[in-house]
Amino acid sequence: MKTDIIEKIKAHKKYVETLGEQGEKLVLDEFQFEDINFIDIDFSESYLTECSFENLKLEKLDFYRAGLYSSSFANAQINQSIYVKSNTDYTSFVGATVSDSNFFKAELPESDFSNATIKNSSFIAADLREANFSNSKLVNVDFKYTRFKETILKDSVVENPINLDEATIKSINIGTLKNPIILENEQATQWMLDNIVK
Structure with a gap:
């Protein structure tokens, strides 16, 4: 199994490098990644639906424009990785440690x-509609043009946010998914500044 997936990753790299002329696009469904040295791997434009990267150390991975629908990075250690323009709807990052990573224009509706803990990372122009950041800690995160709509922020902490004043904050949820408490527009922004921004 390990040899098979490594060969598929190599074929995908060739597919990306040759713009589809050689190799084969990586398409996986409900696959559990394990026992692989996850350093500097190109998953760009792959389709990884309901796949698991749980509890893994991920270093310099590239998920540019990848489809990561309902996949899980729960409790993973993610460093210097790229999720630019990825489709990451319903994806789990529960308990993950994310550092120096880029979520520019990532689609993250209802992601968890x-x-x-997220540090020194960018969510510039990312879509955080109904994403869940409860009990999370975000440090030195860039929110320029980030879209908040019913984004769950219960008991989260945001330290030294970057460009938060340029985010689009339509509404936030300071309750839970089951028992929402929705604040909108200026009220939402003021609540964030008063309660979670440090």
Whole structure:
């Protein structure tokens, strides 16, 4: 199994490098990644539906424009990785540690970052509609043009946010998914500044 997936990753790299002329696009469904040295791997434009990267150390991975629908990075250690323009709807980052990573223009509706720690990373122009950041800690995160709509922020902490004043904050949820408490527009922004921004 390990040899098979490594060969598929190599074929995908060739597919990307040759713009589809050689190799084969990586398409996996409900696959559990394990026992692989996850350093500097190109998953760009792959389709990884309901796949698991749980509890893994991920270094310099590239998920540019990848489809990561309902996949899980729960409790993973993610460093210097790229999720630019990825489709990451319903994806779990529960308990993950994310550092120096880029979520520029990532589609993250209903993704789950609860209990995660995110440092020195960018969510510029990312879509965080109904994403869950409850009990999370975000440090030195760039929110320029980030879209908040019913984003769950219960018991989260945001330290030294970057460009938060340029985010689009339509609404936030300071309750839970089952028992929402929705604040909108200026009220939402003021609550964030008063309660979670440090």
